[in-house]
Amino acid sequence: MTTIGIHISLIEKLIDSPETGMGYQVLRVELEREIPRYVLVLNAEIAKEMLTEVTPLERVIEKQAQERVFKALQYTPERIHFRILSRSEAVSKGLGENRAERAGEQPACDANPELSNADERFLRYSAFQNDRRMNPDRSVKPGTYVTTRTDGMTHVKTGMDAVRRYALPNPKPAIYRFDLDPPTRIVIRRGTVEPAHGQPGGGVEVIFDSGAPAGTFRPPVFTMVPGT
Amino acid sequence: MQLTLEKKWVELLENLPESGMGYQRVHIRLRDGRDVENAIVLNSEILQIPDDVAPFRPADIIAVGLEDQDRFHE
Numbered sequence: 001m002t003t004i005g006i007h008i009s010l011i012e013k014l015i016d017s018p019e020t021g022m023g024y025q026v027l028r029v030e031l032e033r034e035i036p037r038y039v040l041v042l043n044a045e046i047a048k049e050m051l052t053e054v055t056p057l058e059r060v061i062e063k064q065a066q067e068r069v070f071k072a073l074q075y076t077p078e079r080i081h082f083r084i085l086s087r088s089e090a091v092s093k094g095l096g097e098n099r100a101e102r103a104g105e106q107p108a109c110d111a112n113p114e115l116s117n118a119d120e121r122f123l124r125y126s127a128f129q130n131d132r133r134m135n136p137d138r139s140v141k142p143g144t145y146v147t148t149r150t151d152g153m154t155h156v157k158t159g160m161d162a163v164r165r166y167a168l169p170n171p172k173p174a175i176y177r178f179d180l181d182p183p184t185r186i187v188i189r190r191g192t193v194e195p196a197h198g199q200p201g202g203g204v205e206v207i208f209d210s211g212a213p214a215g216t217f218r219p220p221v222f223t224m225v226p227g228t
Numbered sequence: 229m230q231l232t233l234e235k236k237w238v239e240l241l242e243n244l245p246e247s248g249m250g251y252q253r254v255h256i257r258l259r260d261g262r263d264v265e266n267a268i269v270l271n272s273e274i275l276q277i278p279d280d281v282a283p284f285r286p287a288d289i290i291a292v293g294l295e296d297q298d299r300f301h302e
Contacts, residue, residue, distance in 0.1 A: 126250045128271040132242050133250075143245020166249045169268045169276065174250065196248070205249065 003112040004047050004070045007077040014044035017084050026085040029069050037062075037069055038085070046114050047073050108145070108191030108205045115185045122182075122206060123152035125162035125174035134178065134217050142211040146180055148190075151204035158227020165203035167196040173226035182212045229277040233269065234286050240301050241272040244294055253295035259288045266295065 006014070019025055025041045040048045047070055072079045116122075124131065124146040133144040140146075147166065156162045159173025168174055187209045193201035233241070247253040252272070255265045262284075268276045275286075291300035 124249060126271065128250070131250070132238070132272040133246070141242065145246045145249040147249070168249060169251050170270050193248070207245075
């Protein structure tokens with residue numbers, strides 16, 4: 001599945017436009033002399049997929065159309081005429097709602113890579129104060145799992161909260177919290193923690209696919225209460 | 229059973245991707261020829277072995293691989 005970053009001038013328009021659902025917009029996109037097509041956009045900046053249902057015979061044609069639409073979204077926004085569907089409109093057309101929500105529910109390992117948002121911050125919880133994914137220069141190793149600051153600060157007050165929400169296999173409370181503030185945008189994958197190890201999961205999980213640069217980890221390590 | 233991995237495995241696992249926050253799912257190969265699947269390593273150093281596996285020592289491990297990858301590192 002192709003994922004592309006949208007041209008900055010379109011991002012600004014999308015930010016000022018209403019969402020179709022939480023965190024996403026369904027765009028009805030028209031290029032000159034082409035039929036309208038529907039595109040799922042996440043966070044007003046990532047075009048994720050075409051939503052048009054196609055038969056196997058149409059697949060090649062639609063794949064070429066997707067390339068044209070995505071190229072225009074990326075490089076020639078002036079060629080694009082679009083409007084954003086309301087939630088009810090998207091649902092009535094069988095677009096967006098379920099597929100967009102599903103995209104947010106899969107585990108991070110199945111998600112497409114994307115760039116973190118500018119100034120986006122993350123947290124990591126561990127039962128170990130000497131977390132080995134943190135390097136001496138405060139960079140983070142590739143392939144490290146974290147969560148968003150929003151998810152952690154909203155839902156995790158104790159070490160056991162972290163064990164449950166991120167379905168950690170270690171039954172010891174993950175009382176150490178590492179604040180991660182990448183100085184640049186980095187490649188990540190986002191998803192939802194699946195139930196595992198007897199824990200419910202449900203938290204936001206993020207993979208730092210290529211790690212994070214020096215200075216990302218902001219000490220000190222915060223120590224939470226263990227909880228029950 | 230839980231045991232602490234030897235330094236060479238810790239250094240290897242530190243540089244391999246995680247399976248979730250703070251842990252890696254691994255399979256290990258032992259000197260006596262056994263392969264142990266579905267083990268979990270915490271913080272790249274603490275190996276947790278499923279209960280049905282007969283005990284062994286850290287020095288008995290001759291290879292380690294991530295569960296979702298089809299190869300061992302020796």
